[in-house]
Structure formats: C-alpha cells, structure tokens
Amino acid sequence: MNYRTLGRTGLKVAPLCLGTLTFGWQADEATSFAILDAYVEAGGNFVDTANVYAGGRAEEVIGRWLKERGNRDSIVLATKVGVKVGDGPNDFGGSRRHILAALEGSLRRLGVDHIDLYQTHYYDYDTPVEETLHALDDAVRAGKVRYIGASNHRAWELMQALWAADVQGTVRYDCLQPHYNLIHREEFERELRRVCLTYGLGVIPFFPLASGFLTGKYRRDALPESPRATGVQRRYYNEASWRALDALLDVASEVGASPAATAIAWLMHQPAVTAPIVGARTVEQIRDSLAAVDVHLSSEQLARLDAASPWNDVVTRPPNHPPRRG
Numbered sequence: 280m281n282y283r284t285l286g287r288t289g290l291k292v293a294p295l296c297l298g299t300l301t302f303g304w305q306a307d308e309a310t311s312f313a314i315l316d317a318y319v320e321a322g323g324n325f326v327d328t329a330n331v332y333a334g335g336r337a338e339e340v341i342g343r344w345l346k347e348r349g350n351r352d353s354i355v356l357a358t359k360v361g362v363k364v365g366d367g368p369n370d371f372g373g374s375r376r377h378i379l380a381a382l383e384g385s386l387r388r389l390g391v392d393h394i395d396l397y398q399t400h401y402y403d404y405d406t407p408v409e410e411t412l413h414a415l416d417d418a419v420r421a422g423k424v425r426y427i428g429a430s431n432h433r434a435w436e437l438m439q440a441l442w443a444a445d446v447q448g449t450v451r452y453d454c455l456q457p458h459y460n461l462i463h464r465e466e467f468e469r470e471l472r473r474v475c476l477t478y479g480l481g482v483i484p485f486f487p488l489a490s491g492f493l494t495g496k497y498r499r500d501a502l503p504e505s506p507r508a509t510g511v512q513r514r515y516y517n518e519a520s521w522r523a524l525d526a527l528l529d530v531a532s533e534v535g536a537s538p539a540a541t542a543i544a545w546l547m548h549q550p551a552v553t554a555p556i557v558g559a560r561t562v563e564q565i566r567d568s569l570a571a572v573d574v575h576l577s578s579e580q581l582a583r584l585d586a587a588s589p590w591n592d593v594v595t596r597p598p599n600h601p602p603r604r605g
C-alpha cells in the first residue's frame with residue numbers, strides 16, 4: 280500500500296485503516312487475529328478501535344495480538360474515549376477526570392505505553408472544550424498519546440476546538456473520524472470537508488459500506504444473513520439508496536471489482552479523505568475490502584456515482600459554490 284500523510288502531521292498511515300467494531304463480539308478472537316493478520320499482510324499499519332467496543336474486549340483482543348506478533352512498533356494505534364462505560368456520573372464524556380482515567384484503561388487493555396491517535400468519540404456539551412483539550416495536552420506531554428483526533432463532531436464544534444487549541448497553545452485535533460459513505464454524504468460534505476481541507480486535518484471515514492448495504496448483498500425483496508440486516512433495512516431501504524446502489528453495481532462490473540471494493544474506492548477518491556476505516560466480520564470480507572486499493576475510477580465513473588447518490592437530491596448549490604473536487 281502507498282502510505283499517506285495524516286493531515287498536516289508527519290504521520291504516515293496506510294490508505295485503508297482497519298476497524299475493529301466486530302472484535303470480541305461478532306468476530307471471535309481467532310477470527311479477529313486472522314483479520315488483523317490479513318490486513319498487515321496486505322501492507323496495512325493503521326488500526327482503529329474504541330474503549331467501548333465489545334465493552335473493552337476489542338482493545339484486549341488487539342493487545343493480545345500485538346503481544347503475540349511482537350509488532351507494536353509498526354502499528355499506528357487509534358482508540359477513542361467519551362462514550363458511557365459505567366453507571367457513574369464521571370463514566371463518560373470529555374472531562375479531565377474521565378479522559379485521564381479512560382486513557383489508563385485503554386493503555387492497560389491494549390498492553391501498550393502509548394496511543395498513537397487518541398480520539399474524542401463525540402463532542403461533550405457538558406464540558407468546556409478547553410478542559411478537554413488541556414487533558415489531552417497533558418496526555419501528550421506525559422508521552423501517553425502522540426496525536427489527537429475528533430469523531431462525530433459538527434463543523435462548528437470542530438472549529439471551536441481548533442480555535443480554543445490555538446488560543447490556549449495546546450495540542451489540536453489533527454484528524455476527524457466522520458460518518459461518510461456513498462449514501463451518507465451531506466453530513467461531511469456540506470461543511471466538515473471544507474474545515475478539514477482548510478485546516479489540514481486527516482479524515483478517516485467510518486461506515487464506508489453503510490454497514491454492509493454497499494456490498495451488494497441487500498436486495499429490494501430480500502434480506503441477507505447478517506446480524507446487521509434489520510438495522511440496514513430500517514436505515515437504507517428507500518429509493519434514493521437503491522438508485523445509488525444500482526449505479527455502484529454498474530460501475531463495479533465495469534471495473535471488474537466487487538461492489539464493496541468499488542464503494543470504498545469511491546471514498547478514497549474523495550477530497551480530504553486520508554483512509555476509510557474498513558470493518559469486517561470475516562477474513563473473506565476484509566480481503567474483499569482491501570482490494571479497493573487497486574480500484575481506479577475514471578472521472579466519468581466518479582461523476583456517475585456522484586449523480587446517483589442522495590446528496591444531489593436534497594441540496595441546491597448556489598452558483599458560486601466552490602467546486603466539488605479539488
């Protein structure tokens with residue numbers, strides 16, 4: 280894989296990040312190890328997890344794999360903090376107390392002495408952003424974190440955090456992890472993309488396959504065998520999604536790639552995107568997704584996919600709106 284630079288940092292990451300939402304949950308430990316091995320064999324070096332995945336078991340599985348393979352130094356390890364982990368009033372959010380306690384828990388489960396990319400999972404309306412940034416700054420100065428990132432932030436929330444970091448002279452967010460895929464575009468493309476391009480943030484989109492919908496295994500009249508099937512049906516069974524999927528299936532057959540690899544390749548071609556986070560329940564699935572690195576889409580194919588996706592139905596662009604690409 281050809282490594283990319285994460286935003287304005289000097290950090291080099293693979294163009295596909297490995298997601299671990301299924302580890303210790305829908306994928307048992309042996310399968311999780313096999314997925315990690317397949318990813319690294321393909322040249323990957325970037326693994327994303329969170330302290331809440333499978334109640335902390337995903338971090339433990341990764342920790343055991345790192346220890347067994349002895350490869351900690353070659354992996355860029357990303358995890359997250361902020362989602363509720365207990366019933367106490369300080370068991371979630373972006374307070375100094377919770378962040379520093381949760382960081383120790385992640386380090387322990389992962390069996391490492393530092394996290395490469397530590398991300399706040401959500402914006403916390405109850406904690407001043409200055410407090411969150413000072414806690415993250417202390418974590419970096421203590422050598423326990425290398426870079427920080429934000430996930431699920433709105434554009435104004437990200438701008439506020441960038442501004443506060445600048446004013447205070449603390450570490451700043453160098454990466455955004457947004458929900459972004461071919462049928463969920465507006466949330467990122469409307470304003471966040473411009474923020475990331477302007478301020479040099481890396482972008483690592485989650486749900487690149489819309490929880491599996493963009494693999495082509497979902498049909499209008501039938502659901503596949505999947506633990507996610509009913510959720511996918513509720514969220515994506517509508518005409519706009521089918522139209523985008525039909526265009527995806529056409530382009531995929533033209534380029535001779537699977538729909539999953541083609542959907543991920545579409546994301547990799549989008550401005551500001553550093554590395555989509557690919558998730559899998561089986562080794563076959565991760566191999567399929569990793570093939571995206573070899574899928575080249577022409578500008579005509581990209582334009583056809585753009586035209587077929589729902590974003591175009593809901594937004595009217597003013598005539599002087601900046602061009603979509605570049």
Ligand SMILES: NC(=O)c1ccc[n+]([C@@H]2O[C@H](COP(=O)([O-])OP(=O)(O)OC[C@H]3O[C@@H](n4cnc5c(N)ncnc54)[C@H](OP(=O)(O)O)[C@@H]3O)[C@@H](O)[C@H]2O)c1
Nearest residue numbers: 298299300430485486487488489490491494505558564567
């Ligand atoms: N920051 C956040 O709030 C947030 C939220 C969610 C996820 N994430 C991160 O983003 C990562 C990616 O999310 P995700 O895994 O939900 O993304 P996704 O790519 O949208 O969905 C992955 C799912 O699609 C199905 N799939 C994948 N490849 C397939 C293939 N080739 N053929 C058929 N089905 C296939 C599998 O589900 P089935 O086989 O079960 O159908 C797999 O679990 C996560 O692992 C996590 O690290 C972050």
